[in-house]
Amino acid sequence: MKINIPVSKAKEIAQHQTIRLSESAILSAVNMNNILADFADVILFVTNFVKETFSRKFEVREFLHQCFAIGYKSLSLVSVTGFIMGFVLTVQSRPQLSNFGAETMLPGMVAISLIREMGPVITALICAGKVASGMGAELGSMKVTEQIEAMEVSSTHPMRFLVVTRVLAATLMIPLLVLYADGLGIVGSWFGVNLKGDVSFVLFFSQAFKHIEFIDLLPAVIKTFFFGGVIGLVGCYKGYHAGRGTESVGKAANSAVVLASLLILIVDMIAVQITDMLVV
Amino acid sequence: MKTDTKEKVIEITNLRKSFGTQEVLKDFCLNLYDGENLVVLGKSGSGKSVLIKCIIGLLRADSGSIKVFDQDITTLSHKRMDEVRKKVGFLFQSGALYDSMTVKQNLEFPLRRVKSYLKQKEIDAKIEEVLENVGLLDALDKMPSQLSGGMIKRISLARTIVVDPKIILYDEPTTGLDPVTSDEISSLINEVQHKYNASSIIITHDIECARMTANRLIMLKDGKAYKEGTLSEFEESTDDIINFFFK
Numbered sequence A: 001m002k003i004n005i006p007v008s009k010a011k012e013i014a015q016h017q018t019i020r021l022s023e024s025a026i027l028s029a030v031n032m033n034n035i036l037a038d039f040a041d042v043i044l045f046v047t048n049f050v051k052e053t054f055s056r057k058f059e060v061r062e063f064l065h066q067c068f069a070i071g072y073k074s075l076s077l078v079s080v081t082g083f084i085m086g087f088v089l090t091v092q093s094r095p096q097l098s099n100f101g102a103e104t105m106l107p108g109m110v111a112i113s114l115i116r117e118m119g120p121v122i123t124a125l126i127c128a129g130k131v132a133s134g135m136g137a138e139l140g141s142m143k144v145t146e147q148i149e150a151m152e153v154s155s156t157h158p159m160r161f162l163v164v165t166r167v168l169a170a171t172l173m174i175p176l177l178v179l180y181a182d183g184l185g186i187v188g189s190w191f192g193v194n195l196k197g198d199v200s201f202v203l204f205f206s207q208a209f210k211h212i213e214f215i216d217l218l219p220a221v222i223k224t225f226f227f228g229g230v231i232g233l234v235g236c237y238k239g240y241h242a243g244r245g246t247e248s249v250g251k252a253a254n255s256a257v258v259l260a261s262l263l264i265l266i267v268d269m270i271a272v273q274i275t276d277m278l279v280v
Numbered sequence B: 001m002k003t004d005t006k007e008k009v010i011e012i013t014n015l016r017k018s019f020g021t022q023e024v025l026k027d028f029c030l031n032l033y034d035g036e037n038l039v040v041l042g043k044s045g046s047g048k049s050v051l052i053k054c055i056i057g058l059l060r061a062d063s064g065s066i067k068v069f070d071q072d073i074t075t076l077s078h079k080r081m082d083e084v085r086k087k088v089g090f091l092f093q094s095g096a097l098y099d100s101m102t103v104k105q106n107l108e109f110p111l112r113r114v115k116s117y118l119k120q121k122e123i124d125a126k127i128e129e130v131l132e133n134v135g136l137l138d139a140l141d142k143m144p145s146q147l148s149g150g151m152i153k154r155i156s157l158a159r160t161i162v163v164d165p166k167i168i169l170y171d172e173p174t175t176g177l178d179p180v181t182s183d184e185i186s187s188l189i190n191e192v193q194h195k196y197n198a199s200s201i202i203i204t205h206d207i208e209c210a211r212m213t214a215n216r217l218i219m220l221k222d223g224k225a226y227k228e229g230t231l232s233e234f235e236e237s238t239d240d241i242i243n244f245f246f247k
Helices: A007-016 A023-053 A058-069 A072-099 A101-143 A149-151 A160-193 A201-210 A214-240 A249-279 B048-055 B078-085 B103-114 B119-131 B149-161 B179-196 B207-213 B232-237 B240-246
Strands: B010-020 B020-033 B037-042 B064-069 B086-091 B165-173 B199-204 B216-221 B224-229
Touching: A023 A160, A023 A214, A058 A072, A058 A160, A058 B103, A072 A160, A072 B064, A101 A149, A101 A160, A101 A214, A101 A249, A149 A160, A149 B086, A149 B207, A160 A214, A160 B224, A201 B240, A214 A249, A214 B048, B010 B048, B010 B199, B020 B037, B020 B048, B020 B199, B020 B224, B037 B048, B037 B179, B037 B207, B048 B199, B078 B224, B086 B149, B103 B119, B103 B149, B119 B179, B149 B179, B179 B199, B179 B207, B216 B232, B216 B240, B224 B232, B232 B240
Parallel strands: B037 B199, B037 B216, B086 B165, B165 B199
Antiparallel strands: B010 B020, B010 B064, B216 B224
């Protein structure tokens, strides 16, 4: 159980102990207790999630609804982001490549950058902002208004209905959104190239894909499943463990975005290291 | 209402529940008999809501036993608890309607889970029947955000009774409502009792609601049953604490 203890209370406890402890020692102990309680909560949440994921009764309708909400409703945002990624990367890189007379390398360089790194990470970060915060706020407000408890008394497992469906939908949809963003990024890049030139669409695409190998695509796609899982788990965890007041809904949404974004970057760093080791 | 000949549907013995160092319920005992309305009175923070959340299994009791239809729910598995919950309805203080669903979907949600064998036609007919009972048939396609406080309570009551529960637990059903709407909700509670022959525990500190609905009352104080009796016994009591509620 989490303990919130004010300094004045800590002073009082410190004065009444048989073995006298300093205020800071007691506050440190309380903080450590809270960290361990948080850690235990996370372990319990993930364990329950895994258990419910493999239970017989899967909420298919809710899962499809969440796929629609996460995938289809993020399309416009991901389209704009993907296009701008490719466009900006091209416009910014072109002068440098021109200096070395390597402008013909531009489509391949942009395609590799987009597919290997920029597409997955930036799309996942954008989705963390939209999807994780949405899940945090939605589940948080459901918790505050007793809707999760209402579900439980209707013989429905909230973990199965709310969390499993959302996490699996995010795990499935984020990779698809990333591939879509990669594609639009390459289209954006073609527009960028044509600002100061005249390159046909077919030529640009053949140049771009000439440099891409299967090994560029596979690790990038695999890591996006983990990004999706992180977004879903963090969003749901933060919402599910929101406090009782309305303020906690905002906090849940905010901390879901921050933590999901941070974890995406950490997962990316690990994925890059693993890919590097395996490829070399 | 004579209780000694009636069957016990809920039997609570020596229930204890604490939050940290705060002991909310201390050896609390209660019986609910078939077909009766039992009102639990008490000050805010006296543990009334904790009591009914323990009965439905939303909170786990520290010790003691809670028998619902002779099954001790403190020892039941999640699956068995779900079976018990199918016979028990719960009206939340806030209504707790799912705000992403229409009124119809709100009512359909528990019905599809508790009575999964029903066909769509039967589900629609049942939803219309309960909405008619609470006088809100025209709200079928509305979202909860389009409803007033009184309407939310009525729809919430409709969602509770749509699965034909044998026991209904009301958590402060009239809180936050004007006197007229409060009276309407109290009348609805009585109608539900007669029409569905349900046994109810009504948690409240609204004396008018208690007067209208109670067959029997229990006063909760310091985590224990302070006094138990009929409405007239409470009204004639000389106890200061009880008089404070009923004056």
